[in-house]
Amino acid sequence: MDAPTVFWDNQGRPQVLGDLAMATAEQTLLNAEEFGLRPDIGRPEELVRGKIVMSPPPNRRHGYTCAEIVFHLRRFLEDQKLGRVYSNDSAIVTERNPDTVRGADVAYYSYERLPESSRSTGYGPEIPELVFEVKSPSDRWSDVLKKIAEYLNAGVLFVTVLDLDDEIAVVHGAESAPRTLGRNDELTYPEILPGFSVVVGRLFE
Secondary structure, three states: OOOOEEEEOOOOOEEEEOOHHHOOOOOOOOOHHHHHHOOOOOOOEEEEOOEEEEOOOOOHHHHHHHHHHHHHHHHHHHHOOOEEEEEEEEEEEEEOOOOEEEEEEEEEEEOOOOOOOOOOOOOOOOOOOEEEEEEOOOOOHHHHHHHHHHHHHHOOOEEEEEEOOOOEEEEEEOOEEEEEEOOOOEEEEOOOEEEEEEEHHHHOO
């Protein structure tokens, strides 16, 4: 039996629900801007169709894998001035009316989508070309697939899921079928990051 989902209302009070569809009429839907103005209450959160959803902090292996992704992308982008890399659950607005704000593990924005001169601190309308999600053992594939669909529908070109259990990378493209890469395969994105390459196994070491 799945554990109940915990939602947090505008006052930071926990609301335990078995399913998002069971949300009561008394709960106020938030938009992305209202969500962004809330004080930091010390818990990882996302906004899903107007509702605040809490998730437990990821484990250390999850954090290490995210750091490896950022390292390889940043090293490549030091020479190829194409865009920026963001991590630490940086917000992406994937849906409007009601709003959904996801915190990507790692995201890449080209300077075409997010200009180099941009110093925006809010939840802007820009959508990254590339998102990485690290699937921890506690994550359900059904939830991960929903998030992938949101990203692609919002305009993300590639969503790569790194599975910590099987040590594989599954690349979902907006215009291509998913492809699964093993530890010895090369992870590349010639359409958006020409010349970038990393062996999948390096991200799990």
